[in-house]
Amino acid sequence: MTSYHCPDCGTGSPVETALWCCPACRGPWDLDFTAAPVDLNSLPGRVNSLWRYEEALPLPTPAATSLGEGRTPxxxxxxxxxxxxxxxxxxxxFKDRGAVMLAELARGLSPRRVIADSSGNAGTAVAAYCARAGLDCTVYVPEATSAKKVEQIRAHGAHLELVPGDREDTATAARAAADTPGTFYASHVYNPYFLxxxxxxxxxxxxxxxxxxxxxxxxxxxxxxxxxxxxxxxxxxxxxxxxxxxxxxxxxxxxxxxxxxxxxxxxxxxxxxxxxxxxxxxxxxxxxxxxxxxxxxxxxxxxxxxxxxxxxxxxxxxxxxxxxxxxxxxxxxxxxxxxxxxxxxxxxxxxxxxxxxxxxxxxxxxxxx
Missing domain, CATH: 3.40.50.1100 (Rossmann fold)
Known part of the structure; x- marks a missing residue:
């Protein structure tokens, strides 16, 4: 695996530590990763998912976690x-594009549980891909989240935490839980693998x-x-x-x-x-x-x-x-x-x-x- 670095203060950390943010300034991570060029002519016949761009992705392929995401019309x-x-x-x-990366990363790190926070779609995607990867998952959402999104998260087997207040309150609750040992925070905001x-x-x-x-x-x-x-x-x-x-x-x-x-x-x-x-x-x-x-x-x-x-x-x-x-x-x-x-x-x-x-x-x- 590659390593994290903080774009604000320069602090670095190995990905394997599973630190969800910069320990010095609490900012989001960037990734020390250099993509190789993708040959357009090599793409026909490759796997029909976003993993087809393997030279540009910071995780090894073939990936164990996939639902055939990508390649949308x-x-x-x-x-x-x-x-x-x-x-x-x-x-x-579209959150599936990032969620599959986080789930595959978490699968390799083998945490006790994965948590995510969302207004709905990112949480749904993380729940689905954690189910695919066989990972225990908890999703924090605002209590006013669409009933259909809540139903979808639960259907994927994730534990659901309905948080009183708005999206910021939800993020605060999830980040407090993210510091618990054995937890992988599948943050679509703080973790650069999502990007x-x-x-x-x-x-x-x-x-x-x-x-x-x-x-x-x-x-x-x-x-x-x-x-x-x-x-x-x-x-x-x-x-x-x-x-x-x-x-x-x-x-x-x-x-x-x-x-x-x-x-x-x-x-x-x-x-x-x-x-x-x-x-x-x-x-x-x-x-x-x-x-x-x-x-x-x-x-x-x-x-x-x-x-x-x-x-x-x-x-x-x-x-x-x-x-x-x-x-x-x-x-x-x-x-x-x-x-x-x-x-x-x-x-x-x-x-x-x-x-x-x-x-x-x-x-x-x-x-x-």
Whole structure:
């Protein structure tokens, strides 16, 4: 295995210690890992999952843990905007990309138990992949989490902890439990192996488009796991000469909870010191007031030449119905990117449809004729 390092203070740790964060500053880890180039011509005939990009992944292959995740369809929505249907993953969300990496890592470390915290989709994915890997799993979620997501977590055999309060309260409870000996914290925020799973989203785009990428990659951002994974992939592909130009990363937040967008447009390198007012939003999966990797997210968007966009609750409702009318039933968080760029005509772009509509149903206030 490779090793962890802290991007803030430089502290390092072997992966085998299973420390979930930097012991010096309590920040999230990065990974000391150098990907080898992936030969596009070698991909036909490989395993039909994200493990096909074995040269770029920080775990040995063939992997024992897999549910055939990845390889989701790319379909056009307009002449310039296409959608990648990541809600067709085994647990019906893009979080499978990172969860399979965490479960395979944990399987090799053999902890007594795995814990995760989530607003729903990441917890569901970790529960499913821990079941696949034969690992005992506990998932912490806010008590207001969608009943369908709670049911899905329980169905995979995970122990469920319903936490009073919001997503931040849930994370605090899980992190307290993460320090218990024999525990592996399958954090999609703090553990960088998750990001090396989500980066396969871009590798798939690159493969599906014949070694090219769109001019813009649009992603919803709460904790930034898909955006940071995309940034890693773009850096790797560019370093190896597999793309000549990097697409702009367009980050989308709900207007009601948009601390990163506020910091970006203020020209700040980290979250603003003063509190940014947050309200309820239909996009619960990206309603993160203080993402731990905020500095990295802001830097990645700026370095790509991208920007932040925000969407209102009415735009989210309209986008969900619009996609449903096109045959795609997506949960309200997953439609945020389409809400932001649905009318684009000036450049090619891909949006992810991240979670299935069956997880939450139609957003409140919707009416279908």
């Amino acid at each position: 790319l379909v056009p929505l307009t002449t310039t905007v296409s959608a990648k249907l990541d809600f067709l993953m085994p647990t019906l969300s 090396h799973g989500t980066k396969t989203y871009v590798y798939e785009l690159w493969e599906e488009l014949g070694g090219r990428l769109p001019e813009a990659i649009v992603v919803p951002v709460g904790n930034g796991t898909l955006l940071l994974g995309a940034s890693i992939a773009l850096s790797e592909l560019h370093t190896h000469g597999l793309i000549t130009e990097r697409p702009a990363l367009i980050a989308v937040q709900a207007e009601a909870v948009s601390p990163l967008a506020a910091a970006f447009h203020a020209g700040a390198e980290e979250l603003l010191d003063e509190s940014v007012e947050s309200g309820p939003t239909l996009a619960e999966g990206i309603a993160i007031p203080r993402p731990p990797r905020a500095r990295q997210i802001l830097r990645a968007v700026r370095e790509s030449g991208g920007t932040f966009l925000t969407v209102t609750e009415d735009q989210i409702r309209a986008a969900q119905l619009d996609l449903a009318a096109r045959g795609l039933f997506v949960e309200s968080t997953g439609v945020a990117c389409w809400a932001a760029v649905g009318g684009w005509r000036d450049r090619t772009a891909v949006v992810p449809l991240c979670g299935a509509g069956l997880k939450t149903g139609l957003a409140p206030g919707q009416s279908v004729q």
